[in-house]
Amino acid sequence: xxxxxxxxxxxxxxxxxxxxxxxxxxxxxxxxxxxxxxxxxxxxxxxxxxxxxxxxxxxxxxxxxxxxxxxxxxxxxxxxxxxxxxxxxxxxxxxxxxxxxxxxxxxxxxxxxxxxxxxxxxxxxxxxxxxxxxxxxxxxxxxxxxxxxxxxxxxxxxxxxxxxxxxxxxxxxxxxxxxxxxxxxxxxxxxxxxxxxxxxxxxxxxxxxxxxxxxxxxxxxxxxxxxxxxxxxxxxxxxxxxxxxxxxxxxxxxxxxxxxxxxxxxxxxxxxxxxxxxxxxxxxxxxxxxxxxxxxxxxxxxxxxxxxxxxxxxxxxxxxxxxxxxxxxxxxxxxxxxxxxx
Amino acid sequence: xxxxxxxxxxxxxxxxxxxxxxxxxxxxxxxxxxxxxxxxxxxxxxxxxxxxxxxxxxxxxxxxxxxxxxxxxxxxxxxxxxxxxxxxxxxxxxxxxxxxxxxxxxxxxxxxxxxxxxxxxxxxxxxxxxxxxxxxxxxxxxxxxxxxxxxxxxxxxxxxxxxxxxxxxxxxxxxxxxxxxxxxxxxxxxxxxxxxxxxxxxxxxxxxxxxxxxxxxxxxxxxxxxxxxxxxxxxxxxxxxxxxxxxxxxxxxxxxxxxxxxxxxxx
Amino acid sequence: xxxxxxxxxxxxxxxxxxxxxxxxxxxxxxxxxxxxxxxxxxxxxxxxxxxxxxxxxxxxxxxxxxxxxxxxxxxxxxxxxxxxxxxxxxxxxxxxxxxxxxxxxxxxxxxxxxxxxxxxxxxxxxxxxxxxxxxxxxxxxxxxxxxxxxxxxxxxxxxxxxxxxxxxxxxxxxxxxxxxxxxxxxxxxxxxxxxxxxxxxxxxxxxxxxxxxxxxxxxxxxxxxxxxxxxxxxxxxxxxxxxxxxxxxxxxxxxxxxxxxxxxxxxxxxxxxxxxxxxxxxxxxxxxxxxxxxxxxxxxxxxxxxxxxxxxxxxxxxxxxxxxxxxxxx
Numbered sequence: 009x010x011x012x013x014x015x016x017x018x019x020x021x022x023x024x025x026x027x028x029x030x031x032x033x034x035x036x037x038x039x040x041x042x043x044x045x046x047x048x049x050x051x052x053x054x055x056x057x058x059x060x061x062x063x064x065x066x067x068x069x070x071x072x073x074x075x076x077x078x079x080x081x082x083x084x085x086x087x088x089x090x091x092x093x094x095x096x097x098x099x100x101x102x103x104x105x106x107x108x109x110x111x112x113x114x115x116x117x118x119x120x121x122x123x124x125x126x127x128x129x130x131x132x133x134x135x136x137x138x139x140x141x142x143x144x145x146x147x148x149x150x151x152x153x154x155x156x157x158x159x160x161x162x163x164x165x166x167x168x169x170x171x172x173x174x175x176x177x178x179x180x181x182x183x184x185x186x187x188x189x190x191x192x193x194x195x196x197x198x199x200x201x202x203x204x205x206x207x208x209x210x211x212x213x214x215x216x217x218x219x220x221x222x223x224x225x226x227x228x229x230x231x232x233x234x235x236x237x238x239x240x241x242x243x244x245x246x247x248x249x250x251x252x253x254x255x256x257x258x259x260x261x262x263x264x265x266x267x268x269x270x271x272x273x274x275x276x277x278x279x280x281x282x283x284x285x286x287x288x289x290x291x292x293x294x295x296x297x298x299x300x301x302x303x304x305x306x307x308x309x310x311x312x313x314x315x316x317x318x319x320x321x322x323x324x325x326x327x328x329x330x331x332x333x334x335x336x337x338x339x340x341x342x343x344x345x346x347x348x349x350x
Numbered sequence: 351x352x353x354x355x356x357x358x359x360x361x362x363x364x365x366x367x368x369x370x371x372x373x374x375x376x377x378x379x380x381x382x383x384x385x386x387x388x389x390x391x392x393x394x395x396x397x398x399x400x401x402x403x404x405x406x407x408x409x410x411x412x413x414x415x416x417x418x419x420x421x422x423x424x425x426x427x428x429x430x431x432x433x434x435x436x437x438x439x440x441x442x443x444x445x446x447x448x449x450x451x452x453x454x455x456x457x458x459x460x461x462x463x464x465x466x467x468x469x470x471x472x473x474x475x476x477x478x479x480x481x482x483x484x485x486x487x488x489x490x491x492x493x494x495x496x497x498x499x500x501x502x503x504x505x506x507x508x509x510x511x512x513x514x515x516x517x518x519x520x521x522x523x524x525x526x527x528x529x530x531x532x533x534x535x536x537x538x539x540x541x542x543x544x545x546x547x548x549x550x551x552x553x554x555x556x557x558x559x560x561x562x563x564x565x566x567x568x569x570x571x572x573x574x575x576x577x578x579x580x581x582x583x584x585x586x587x588x589x590x591x592x593x594x595x596x597x598x599x600x601x602x603x604x605x606x607x608x609x610x611x612x613x614x615x616x617x
Numbered sequence: 618x619x620x621x622x623x624x625x626x627x628x629x630x631x632x633x634x635x636x637x638x639x640x641x642x643x644x645x646x647x648x649x650x651x652x653x654x655x656x657x658x659x660x661x662x663x664x665x666x667x668x669x670x671x672x673x674x675x676x677x678x679x680x681x682x683x684x685x686x687x688x689x690x691x692x693x694x695x696x697x698x699x700x701x702x703x704x705x706x707x708x709x710x711x712x713x714x715x716x717x718x719x720x721x722x723x724x725x726x727x728x729x730x731x732x733x734x735x736x737x738x739x740x741x742x743x744x745x746x747x748x749x750x751x752x753x754x755x756x757x758x759x760x761x762x763x764x765x766x767x768x769x770x771x772x773x774x775x776x777x778x779x780x781x782x783x784x785x786x787x788x789x790x791x792x793x794x795x796x797x798x799x800x801x802x803x804x805x806x807x808x809x810x811x812x813x814x815x816x817x818x819x820x821x822x823x824x825x826x827x828x829x830x831x832x833x834x835x836x837x838x839x840x841x842x843x844x845x846x847x848x849x850x851x852x853x854x855x856x857x858x859x860x861x862x863x864x865x866x867x868x869x870x871x872x873x874x875x876x877x878x879x880x881x882x883x884x885x886x887x888x889x890x891x892x893x894x895x896x897x898x899x900x901x902x903x904x905x906x907x908x909x910x911x912x913x914x915x916x917x918x919x920x921x922x923x924x925x926x927x928x929x930x931x932x933x934x935x936x937x938x939x940x941x942x943x944x945x946x947x
Binding site for chain 1: 639640642643644646647648649650651652653654655657658660661664665668720721722723724725727728729732733741743744745747748750751752753754755756757758759761762763806809810813835837838839840842843860863864866867868869870873874894897898901902913914917920921924925927928929932
C-alpha cells in the first residue's frame with residue numbers, strides 16, 4: 009500500500025478546501041490592509057500636496073470669488089487678501105458656508121454662473137492646531153493624576169472589591185461611545201455655564217483618556233519585578249515610598265508610552281468636541297470660550313461645497329494622521345528596541 | 351483485539367542520513383537506523399540530544415515548527431516519506447503519534463475524540479464509526495472504563511485515561527507505525543504500567559517507536575534501543591552513538607558513553 | 618507589604634511617623650482615585666438619566682417605537698419625538714458592519730495567528746492595529762470624498778438596478794449613496810481591528826498540543842484550525858464580535874458624515890437615514906426645545922446602557938476563555 013494510493017477517498021476535496029480557506033484568510037488580511045493603504049495614501053498624498061507655510065501660520069479665511077481680472081482682490085497663489093475674513097463675525101464658526109468679506113461667492117452647485125472651482129479660500133489651520141493642542145493637553149493634565157493613581161491602586165492593591173469594580177468601570181468607560189461622554193460634558197459644563205468652551209472639551213477628552221491611562225499604568229507596573237519592590241522594602245521603605253521612588257521610575261518609559269497613546273487618541277476625538285468646544289474660526293486660546301480643533305475643521309471642511317476648503321480638510325487630516333502615525337510608530341520602535349536590548 | 355483494528359501488513363522504517371535542522375542549525379548529526387516491523391524501538395539519551403526531534407522527523411511533524419527542515423531519507427517499507435511533492439498529511443496518516451502530555455480535544459466528547467481521524471477521512475456511516483471507536487477503545491484498554499460515558503466531555507477523564515484515549519485516537523485511523531514521545535512522563539506509576547502493557551500488546555499490530563527518558567522503561571518494553579548523546583564539540587548537536595538489541599545495550603554496551611549514561615554517570 | 622510597617626526604620630522620629638502613616642495615607646489616596654474612576658461611570662449613567670427625565674416622562678418606552686421625530690411644529694405635524702428611525706438606523710448599520718467585518722476579522726486573526734510567516738506577523742499586526750488608531754473623522758472624510766462616489770457608481774447603482782428590483786431594501790433611489798449601507802461599510806472597516814486583534818489574541822492562547830494532535834492525524838492546516846483551534850476559542854471570538862458591535866453601535870463621526878442624518882424610514886437601505894449617535898451629534902447643539910434636548914439625551918442613555926451590557930457580556934466571555942485556557946494545561 010503506497011502512501012499516495014492509500015490516501016483517504018476525500019483527500020483531493022480536502023486539499024482544495026484547505027487551499028481555498030487559507031487563500032481566503034490572505035484575502036481577508038488584504039481587505040484590511042488595502043483600505044488602510046488607500047486611506048493613508050489619500051490623506052498623505054492629497055493632504056500633503058496642499059501643505060504650505062500659510063497652512064500652518066494662518067487661520068480661517070472665507071472663500072472668495074476668484075476674479076482673475078483683478079489681481080489685487082484674489083491672487084490664487086497668495087490666497088485671499090488680508091481682511092477677507094471677518095474675525096469678529098460671530099456666526100462664522102457656526103456656518104462655514106456663510107460667506108463674509110468683500111466679495112461673497114454663492115455656492116450654486118453649478119446651476120448659477122459661478123464656478124466653484126474658481127472660489128479661493130487661502131488661510132490655514134493654525135487656530136485648529138493651537139486649539140487641539142490646548143484642549144488635548146488640558147484634558148491630559150486632568151486625566152493624568154486620576155488614571156495614574158487609579159492604575160497604581162490596581163497594580164499595588166490587587167484582589168479587593170474596589171479593584172474589581174475599578175477594572176470593570178475602566179472597561180465600561182473605554183467601551184462607552186465617545187458621543188455619550190460628549191453629552192455628559194455638554195450637560196455638566198455647557199448647559200451650566202451657558203457657553204461652549206475648550207474646557208468642556210478637555211473634560212470630555214479627559215474622561216475618554218482615563219481608562220487608557222489607568223489600564224496601561226496597571227499593566228506596566230505589574231511588569232516591574234516583585235524583587236525590585238522587595239529589595240526596596242527590605243531596606244525599610246514603606247509601600248508609598250517604594251512606589252514613587254522605585255516602581256514608577258522603573259516603569260516610567262512604559263507609562264509615558266501609554267500616556268502618549270492616550271494623547272494621540274484624544275487629539276483625534278471628534279464627536280465629543282462637536283457638543284463641547286463647538287469650533288472657532290479665529291485663533292483663540294481662551295479655554296472658557298468656543299475654540300477651534302483640527303478634527304472639527306476636518307469634519308466641517310469635508311462638507312464644504314468649495315474645492316479649496318475640501319483641500320483644507322485633506323490637509324488637516326494629513327496633520328492629524330501624521331501626528332497619530334508618528335506617535336504610534338515611534339512608540340513601536342522604542343518598545344521594540346527596548347525588548348531587543350533585554 | 352477487535353477485528354475493527356485488524357492487523358495490517360508489517361511495516362518497517364529506515365532512516366538514511368537523516369539530518370534535522372532548526373533554521374541553519376543542525377540539530378542531530380546524520381542518523382542511519384533500521385526499525386524492524388512489529389517491534390518496539392526505544393530512543394533514549396540525555397535531554398537536548400535530539401531524540402524527540404528525530405522522532406518528529408518520522409511523520410514529518412518536525413517541519414510543522416516554523417524554520418525547521420529535514421535533509422535525508424526516511425523509508426516506510428520502500429517509500430520515501432520525504433519524496434518531492436508528497437503531502438505530509440498523507441505521511442501522518444500512516445505514521446501516527448502520541449504526545450508527551452495527554453491531549454484531548456477539549457471541545458469534543460470522548461466518542462468524538464476517537465472518531466476525529468475517521469471524520470477527517472470522510473467517514474460518516476454511524477455503524478462504521480461506532481465499530482471503529484469501540485475497537486480502538488478496546489485496543490487501548492479503555493473501553494470498559496468509558497463505554498457508559500462516551501458522550502461526556504473528554505476532559506472529564508484522568509491523565510492516564512486521557513493518554514489511553516490519545517492512543518485510541520491514533521490507532522482508530524489504522525496507521526502502520528505509531529510514534530510515542532515520552533508518553534508516560536506526565537503519568538503516575540500505575541498509569542505508566544498500564545501504558546507499558548498496552549504498548550507490548552500493540553506491538554503485534556503496529557511498528558512502534560518510543561522516546562523515553564526512563565531507562566527502566568526502555569529496558570522493560572523495547573526490542574532494540576537507539577542511544578543518542580549531545581556532541582559538545584562546536585554548537586551542541588545530537589548524535590546517534592549506538593543502536594542494538596535492548597538486552598545487548600543494557601548488558602554490554604559497545605560505546606563507553608552509553609555505559610556512562612546507563613550507569614547514571616552522565617545525563 | 619504588611620511587613621514594612623513592622624520593621625523599625627532607622628530615621629528621625631518625624632520621618633518614622635511619616636513613613637509609618639505614609640502607607641495608610643497612600644493607600645487611601647490611590648483608593649480614592651479608584652473610587653473616582655468608579656464614580657465617573659456612575660456619573661455618566663446618572664447625568665444622562667436625569668437629563669433625559671422629561672423625555673422619559675413624556676414618552677416612556679414608547680419612545681423607541683415612535684416613528685415620528687418632529688422637533689418643529691408645522692401646520693400638519695405637532696412636536697413629537699420617536700426614536701424608531703434612529704434605533705432602526707443604528708441597528709441596521711451595526712448589523713451590516715458586523716456581518717461584513719466578522720468573517721473578515723476572524724480571517725485576519727486566523728492568518729495572523731496561524732498561517733502567516735513569522736517575519737511579516739509583526740508588521741501586519743501593526744498595520745491592522747493602525748486602522749484602529751486613525752481618528753474616526755478621517756474615515757468619515759475618506760468615506761465621503763473617496764468611497765461614496767466609488768460606492769455609488771460601482772456597487773450601489775448596479776445592485777439597485779438588478780437585485781433592487783426584487784429586494785425592496787436594495788431598491789433605487791441610490792441618490793448620493795449616503796445611507797445605511799454605505800455607513801455600514803465604513804463601520805465595518807472601523808471595527809475590523811477590534812475583531813481581528815481579539816481573534817488573534819484568543820487563538821494565540823490555544824495550546825499548541827491541540828494543533829499537533831490534529832496534525833498528527835493527517836489533518837490539513839485548515840482542518841487543524843476548523844477542527845481544533847476555532848472550537849477551542851469560540852467564546853473569545855464571540856466576545857470580540859460583541860466588542861466590535863459595541864463600537865459600531867456608538868460610532869459617531871463616520872455615521873454623522875455618511876448616513877445622511879434624516880430621521881425618516883425609507884424602504885431602501887441606500888436612502889439617507891439616521892443613527893442614535895449621529896442624531897445626537899447633529900442636533901443637540903441646536904436643539905429647539907428642552908424636550909428635544911431631553912429626547913436626544915434619552916438616546917445617549919440608551920446607547921450607554923446597550924454598550925455597557927455588550928461590554929459586560931463580552932468581557933465575561935473572554936475572561937471565561939482565558940480561565941479555561943489556564944486550567945487546561947493538564
